[in-house]
Amino acid sequence: MKIESVAVVGAGTMGNGIAHVCALAGLQVILVDADPDALKGALARIGGNMSRQVAKGRLDAAGRERALARIQGDGSLAGAAAADLVIEAVPEVAELKGRIFRELDALAPAHAILASNTSSISITGIAARTERPERVIGMHFMNPVPVMRLVEIVRGLRTSSATVAAVVGLARALGKTPVEARDFPGFVSNRILMPMINEAVFALMEGVADAESIDAVMTLGMNHPMGPLALADLIGLDTCLNILEVLHREIGDDRYRPCPLLRQHVAAGWLGRKTGRGFHSYRPRTG
Numbered sequence: 530m531k532i533e534s535v536a537v538v539g540a541g542t543m544g545n546g547i548a549h550v551c552a553l554a555g556l557q558v559i560l561v562d563a564d565p566d567a568l569k570g571a572l573a574r575i576g577g578n579m580s581r582q583v584a585k586g587r588l589d590a591a592g593r594e595r596a597l598a599r600i601q602g603d604g605s606l607a608g609a610a611a612a613d614l615v616i617e618a619v620p621e622v623a624e625l626k627g628r629i630f631r632e633l634d635a636l637a638p639a640h641a642i643l644a645s646n647t648s649s650i651s652i653t654g655i656a657a658r659t660e661r662p663e664r665v666i667g668m669h670f671m672n673p674v675p676v677m678r679l680v681e682i683v684r685g686l687r688t689s690s691a692t693v694a695a696v697v698g699l700a701r702a703l704g705k706t707p708v709e710a711r712d713f714p715g716f717v718s719n720r721i722l723m724p725m726i727n728e729a730v731f732a733l734m735e736g737v738a739d740a741e742s743i744d745a746v747m748t749l750g751m752n753h754p755m756g757p758l759a760l761a762d763l764i765g766l767d768t769c770l771n772i773l774e775v776l777h778r779e780i781g782d783d784r785y786r787p788c789p790l791l792r793q794h795v796a797a798g799w800l801g802r803k804t805g806r807g808f809h810s811y812r813p814r815t816g
Contacts, residue, residue, distance in 0.1 A: 530613070530640065530642070530691065530695045531613070532556070532613045532614045532642075532695060532698075532699050533556060533557065533613055534556060534557040534558075534559075534611060534612045534613050534614075535548075535551045535556050535557070535558050535559070535612055535613070535614045535615070535616060536558075536559040536560075536561055536603075536608055536609035536612035536614070536615045536616070536637075537551070537558060537559070537560050537561065537615075537616050537618060538561045538562075538606065538609065538615060538616070538617045538618060538619060538629060538633070539561070539562060539617065539618035539619040539620075539646075540560055540561070540562035540564070540567045540568045540570070540571035540572075540602075541567070541571070541618065541619075541620075542672060542673075542765075542803070543618040543646055543670060543672060543674060544560065544562070544571065544618035544619075544646075545560065545571035545572075545574050545575050546670065546672065546673055546674025546675055547616055547618055547646065547670055547674055548560045548571070548575060548600055549575045549578060549579070549596075549674065549675050550674055550675055550703050550704070550705075551703065552575075552596040552597070552599040552600045553579075553588070553592075553596045553675075554702055554703050554704070555599070556599065557599050558599055558600045558601070559600075559601050559602075559603050559608040559609065559611075559612060560572070560600055560601070560602050560603070561602075561603045561604070561605070561606060561608045561609060562602070562604065563604055563605070565604060568602045568603075568604065569602075571602075572600065572602055575597070575600065576593075576597055578675060579593045579596060579597065580593065582675075606629070606632050606633060606636055607636060609633055609636055609637050609641075610636050610637065610638070611638065612637060612638070612641055613638075613640070613641055613642070614641060614642045614644060614695075614696075614699065615633050615637055615641060615642070615643050615644065616644045616645075616646060616668055617629055617630065617633070617643070617644065617645045617646060617647075618646040620767075620768070620771070621647060621648060621649060621650065621768055621771040621772060621775070622771065623650050623654070623655075623775075626645060626647060626650060626655055627654070627655060627658045628658075630643060630645075630655050630656075630658045630659055630665070631658045631659065633659075634658070634659035634660055634661060639661075640664075641664070642664045642665075642666065642692055642695060642696065643659065643661065643664060643665045643666075644665070644666050644667065644668040644696060645665075645666075645667055645668065646667075646668060646669055646670055647667060647669065648669055648715075648716070648718065648719050648768075648772055649714055649715045649716070649719050649771075649772040649775040649776060650775055651685075651712055651714070651779075652665060652666065652667040652683045652684070652685035652688070652712045653685040653686040653687070653712050655685070656685045656686075656687060656688070662685065662686075662687035662688070663687050663688060663689040663692060664688075664689065664692050665685055665687075665688060665692075666682065666683065666684060666685065666688050666692050666693065666696050667681065667682065667683025667684075667685070667710075667712070667716070668680060668681075668682060668683075668696055668700070669681035669682075669683065669716065669718065670705075671718070672763065672764060678704070678705055678706045679705065679706055679708060679718075680700040680703075680705040680706070680707050680708070681708055681710050681716050681717065681718055682696055682697055682700065682707045682708065682709045682710070683709075683710050683711070683712050683716055684709065684711075684712060685712050686712065693709070697709075714775055714776050714779035714780050715772065715775070715776050715780075719772050719776070720776070722760075723769065723772050723773050723776060723785070724784060724785065725757050726757045726758075726760065726761045726769055727769075727773055727785070727786075727787060727788050727791065728757075729743050729744075729747075729756075729757035729758050729761075730758070730761070730788040730790050730791045730808070731788045731790075733758065733790060733808065734788055734789065734790035740758045740808045740809055741809075743756060743757070743758055744756020744757065744758050744759050758807075758808035758809065759808070759809060761791075761801065761807065761808060762801030762802050762807035762808055762809055762811070763801065763802055764801070765800050765801050765802075765803060766791060766794050766795050766799065766800045766801050766807050766808075767795050767800050769791065770787055770791055770792065770795050773785055773786075773787040773791070774787060794807060794808070
């Protein structure tokens with residue numbers, strides 16, 4: 530199956546990054562979000578990020594304009610009605626994703642593949658909300674999408690080999706490296722990453738060290754490019770909490786029990802970079 534048009538549902542950090550790389554690869558892109566301000570902001574961020582690529586010599590100005598012309602915003606899921614592939618990139622809440630997939634199943638063309646950017650939720654369960662489970666797949670991009678090369682490809686119990694082949698081919702066309710994982714809570718990436726982040730939060734809560742020191746141990750001592758608390762702030766503490774809750778509930782092992790300090794930060798609205806404060810403080814975004 531040849532994929533020429535993509536609808537991305539959700540104009541947040543992941544959604545606008547996915548739209549960005551798809552447009553640069555020559556695909557027609559519909560970016561869908563019910564919030565007009567979120568949609569406007571996402572389109573502006575894509576333009577700004579492409580401008581930075583031009584400034585760094587990774588993209589020419591004409592290429593930027595061509596890519597931006599391929600992206601259209603839409604405030605309704607009906608915008609997915611002509612897409613060959615729909616990639617859902619909404620918050621990590623199972624019921625929300627299930628509801629969207631039911632609607633997409635009714636709206637998208639019969640041949641369309643429905644993909645989820647979920648980082649922990651069962652693809653088999655999401656697919657069961659549709660009448661096309663063989664064409665439902667996980668396509669887990671990493672943040673920031675334009676920079677990170679990995680795409681975790683997750684085959685549900687009923688996902689067809691043709692669907693896997695089409696999505697793997699698309700990931701390569703986007704300049705990404707696809708890696709297949711089983712449909713198991715957290716897949717590979719978050720099964721390993723989230724316990725590390727959670728343990729770092731426990732170390733902070735228990736006063737083992739402050740946030741800067743914990744991150745310095747992992748960057749300077751373990752050669753990680755970013756400390757676990759700074760990475761949690763980048764991902765979003767609400768997203769980290771949602772993923773850990775999925776892992777704890779689905780696997781049933783207390784090693785995935787979310788740290789109380791993580792819950793407190795989320796309850797306080799300290800979600801990381803996007804709110805200006807998480808385990809570290811950040812200057813508010815301007816413009």
